[in-house]
Amino acid sequence: GAVVSQHPSWVICKSGTSVKIECRSLDFQATTMFWYRQFPKQSLMLMATSNEGSKATYEQGVEKDKFLINHASLTLSTLTVTSAHPEDSSFYICSAPSASGRGRAGELFFGEGSRLTVL
Amino acid sequence: KQEVTQIPAALSVPEGENLVLNCSFTDSAIYNLQWFRQDPGKGLTSLLLIQSSQREQTSGRLNASLDKSSGRSTLYIAASQPGDSATYLCAVSGGYQKVTFGTGTKLQVIP
Numbered sequence: 001g002a003v004v005s006q007h008p009s010w011v012i013c014k015s016g017t018s019v020k021i022e023c024r025s026l027d028f029q030a031t032t033m034f035w036y037r038q039f040p041k042q043s044l045m046l047m048a049t050s051n052e053g054s055k056a057t058y059e060q061g062v063e064k065d066k067f068l069i070n071h072a073s074l075t076l077s078t079l080t081v082t083s084a085h086p087e088d089s090s091f092y093i094c095s096a097p098s099a100s101g102r103g104r105a106g107e108l109f110f111g112e113g114s115r116l117t118v119l
Numbered sequence: 120k121q122e123v124t125q126i127p128a129a130l131s132v133p134e135g136e137n138l139v140l141n142c143s144f145t146d147s148a149i150y151n152l153q154w155f156r157q158d159p160g161k162g163l164t165s166l167l168l169i170q171s172s173q174r175e176q177t178s179g180r181l182n183a184s185l186d187k188s189s190g191r192s193t194l195y196i197a198a199s200q201p202g203d204s205a206t207y208l209c210a211v212s213g214g215y216q217k218v219t220f221g222t223g224t225k226l227q228v229i230p
Contacts, residue, residue: 006162034218043208043220044163093162106151106170106212110163 003028004096006111013084014119020080021114023094029074030096034108035067038091047092050077084118091115121146123211123221131227132199140194140224142209147187150212154183154194157206157223166207167194199228 005024013019023033031052036044048069049057056069066088068080081088092114098107122145132138142152151170155163167176167183169192175184182195192209209221 043222045220046218091160095163106153107165107168108153108210108212108218109165110155112162113160115160 003109004094004111006094006114008114009112010115010117012117012119015085016083018080018082019084019116020078021092021094021116023077023079023096023111025075025096025109028096028098030077031074032097033071033077034095035069035077035079036093036095038093038113044093047079052077081116084116086118089116089118121149121211121213121219123209123219125207125209125221125224127224128222129225129227131229133229134199134201136199136228137195137197138199138226140196140207140209140226142192142194142221144190144192144211144219146211146213147190148213149187152183152185152192153210153212153218154181154192155208155210157208159206163208196226199226201228201230204228 003026007022011019033050035047037047038044046059047062050069050071052071052074058064071077095108095110124143126141149171153168154166156166157163167178169176169185180197185192204227206223206225208223210218212218
């Protein structure tokens, strides 16, 4: 069964609104989670690393004020797309690395993804 | 900077065929390599994980090999089935859980 849950699976919003996507690790703690973005017919690109209890680390070219990441607990990270615009429309996927007793060393578990469409 | 390439980009085969998907990476200093499957509009499902010290991993009809020195990995699928149709991604971890994904191979298995 799934070990990482992502919600919502899809969302449609008007331009200018903010959208929050949740990523939860199920039955294991994740001090680190990763957020990826995938454009149509392209591979995944790492946006940021979410760290529990501290600031997220953003990849070059990713606007931290546009994509707010909060990792307030050991099982939950959220990505908020602020003042969304049509160019933010994409497929967003989170992942969490294996933890003690869950998965193999270095294994990454992925959520189901969230498709954002900004009108 | 690690670059990961997958060949072919797309593949169409009749049901029952054995097939090989290729993944190459430029920096051989990797921690592990993982193969994933992605169905349209869905997240990623982990298929096989090969640690840098390993040469291959097997799971059912799937076999993945790793040649670190040459920067290559292959995913072998035996007796392909229509349900195997999906996009297959390889991902290379270079430590600190920093993962670089390949470009993907879209597989279609024709009944």
